[in-house]
Amino acid sequence: xxxxxxxxxxxxxxxxxxxxxxxxxxxxxxxxxxxxxxxxxxxxxxxxxxxxxxxxxxxxxxxxxxxxxxxxxxxxxxxxxxxxxxxxxxxxxxxxxxxxxxxxxxxxxxxxxxxxxxxxxxxxxxxxxxxxxxxxxxxxxxxxxxxxxxxxxxxxxxxxxxxxxxxxxxxxxxxxxxxxxxxxxxxxxxxxxxxxxxxxxxxxxxxxxxxxxxxxxxxxxxxxxxxxxxxxxxxxxxxxxxxxxxxxxxxxxx
Amino acid sequence: xxxxxxxxxxxxxxxxxxxxxxxxxxxxxxxxxxxxxxxxxxxxxxxxxxxxxxxxxxxxxxxxxxxxxxxxxxxxxxxxxxxxxxxxxxxxxxxxxxxxxxxxxxxxxxxxxxxxxxxxxxxxxxxxxxxxxxxxxxxxxxxxxxxxxxxxxxxxxxxxxxxxxxxxxxxxxxxxxxxxxxxxxxxxxxxxxxxxxxxxxxxxxxxxxxxxxxxxxxxxxxxxxx
Numbered sequence: 410x411x412x413x414x415x416x417x418x419x420x421x422x423x424x425x426x427x428x429x430x431x432x433x434x435x436x437x438x439x440x441x442x443x444x445x446x447x448x449x450x451x452x453x454x455x456x457x458x459x460x461x462x463x464x465x466x467x468x469x470x471x472x473x474x475x476x477x478x479x480x481x482x483x484x485x486x487x488x489x490x491x492x493x494x495x496x497x498x499x500x501x502x503x504x505x506x507x508x509x510x511x512x513x514x515x516x517x518x519x520x521x522x523x524x525x526x527x528x529x530x531x532x533x534x535x536x537x538x539x540x541x542x543x544x545x546x547x548x549x550x551x552x553x554x555x556x557x558x559x560x561x562x563x564x565x566x567x568x569x570x571x572x573x574x575x576x577x578x579x580x581x582x583x584x585x586x587x588x589x590x591x592x593x594x595x596x597x598x599x600x601x602x603x604x605x606x607x608x609x610x611x612x613x614x615x616x617x618x619x620x621x622x623x624x625x626x627x628x629x630x631x632x633x634x635x636x637x638x639x640x641x642x643x644x645x646x647x648x649x650x651x652x653x654x655x656x657x658x659x660x661x662x663x
Numbered sequence: 664x665x666x667x668x669x670x671x672x673x674x675x676x677x678x679x680x681x682x683x684x685x686x687x688x689x690x691x692x693x694x695x696x697x698x699x700x701x702x703x704x705x706x707x708x709x710x711x712x713x714x715x716x717x718x719x720x721x722x723x724x725x726x727x728x729x730x731x732x733x734x735x736x737x738x739x740x741x742x743x744x745x746x747x748x749x750x751x752x753x754x755x756x757x758x759x760x761x762x763x764x765x766x767x768x769x770x771x772x773x774x775x776x777x778x779x780x781x782x783x784x785x786x787x788x789x790x791x792x793x794x795x796x797x798x799x800x801x802x803x804x805x806x807x808x809x810x811x812x813x814x815x816x817x818x819x820x821x822x823x824x825x826x827x828x829x830x831x832x833x834x835x836x837x838x839x840x841x842x843x844x845x846x847x848x849x850x851x852x853x854x855x856x857x858x859x860x861x862x863x864x865x866x867x868x869x870x871x872x873x874x875x876x877x878x879x880x881x882x883x884x885x886x887x888x889x
Binding site for chain 1: 666668731732734
């Protein structure tokens with residue numbers, strides 16, 4: 410039985426793109442119902458590591474993944490793992506919000522419909538619940554059948570979060586979820602992350618170190634594909650144990 | 664959506680108010696132990712200081728986290744910077760309460776019944792200033808804060824008077840030197856409590872109005888930051 414406090418445990422995880430060793434032997438535990446931020450300079454492997462957690466790298470040709478990624482008791486790279494099922498349990502939010510060119514309602518209901526759910530009551534309830542969780546309901550409840558593309562950037566990103574939540578994931582992976590948003594929309598996303606961690610385990614990649622400091626409980630610094638340090642965010646940002654971490658977060662390199 | 668940062672600021676404020684009430688109690692009880700010659704009460708004040716010290720460190724840590732993690736600006740930044748100073752002021756007030764309690768114990772052990780001159784009056788005034796300083800912080804009331812500043816001269820004057828009176832007494836009666844020294848120490852500590860209360864009031868003005876009034880209280884030349 411895996412430690413219930415650890416939702417995802419990687420062990421010696423390596424990812425190669427062709428001859429490039431992008432993530433090098435990373436062993437890292439992600440705590441359940443907490444926010445873990447991955448930081449580091451461009452090309453440090455943080456996004457590749459994130460995408461390895463729901464096998465998004467499988468979609469990129471010439472990619473090889475070694476080591477294990479345990480989600481609770483399951484090695485997600487085991488042969489019998491259903492990747493579609495995995496990505497339902499481990500949802501992903503991207504930098505650029507990517508709503509479908511459909512109504513707000515249909516965006517959120519999409520995951521349910523492709524899973525064969527068509528009862529109106531269940532769809533209605535799930536859409537409302539997911540939009541409420543994503544702190545978007547009050548803003549869109551009277552225009553659910555309007556096109557999602559008419560929403561503002563920040564609203565679109567919260568819609569994508571609602572869409573991910575509708576299929577009842579356990580983990581949310583966020584890759585720079587606020588980097589295309591203005592400060593107000595960013596603050597809303599950050600507040601949302603803070604609320605969502607009560608029910609979900611969240612891993613966020615961000616270029617914005619201050620954002621990592623604000624939203625996360627744990628922070629991991631990656632550099633040249635290696636995990637340099639993982640610690641409580643409070644400790645990492647006040648007294649990191651590694652000189653490289655101190656140099657990076659104080660802007661002395663990277 | 665309420666920012667959770669605001670909840671953390673609120674919680675910092677609440678802890679600081681708790682710290683304030685502990686320091687206030689310590690001063691009140693130390694004066695009471697002296698005036699009523701209650702050694703048990705004095706010892707209670709001395710032992711109670713550890714709680715204040717622990718809380719000071721707890722507040723310091725919360726402030727470090729807020730500064731490192733939340734990048735506060737404007738009124739939030741002023742509140743946090745001021746909270747750090749007020750925290751320190753309150754801890755010092757706790758130390759002055761201990762000094763007064765220790766002097767009270769020493770006086771009781773000497774068993775000499777000296778006159779207190781203006782010490783009871785100073786005790787009242789210092790407590791009054793501290794209470795108003797804390798109230799001004801709680802209600803973010805710069806007007807109340809400003810009203811405290813003028814009392815600082817009164818208590819300085821009382822302190823000088825008390826010192827003169829005890830010096831005269833010591834000159835006249837060498838046996839009164841030891842107790843006289845202790846009572847001068849009490850007077851001096853009360854004067855410091857008033858100074859620190861003034862500092863707290865200055866910080867409240869800084870939070871509320873972004874004005875720096877220290878070093879020239881009530882002077883027209885006081886300045887805004889930047």
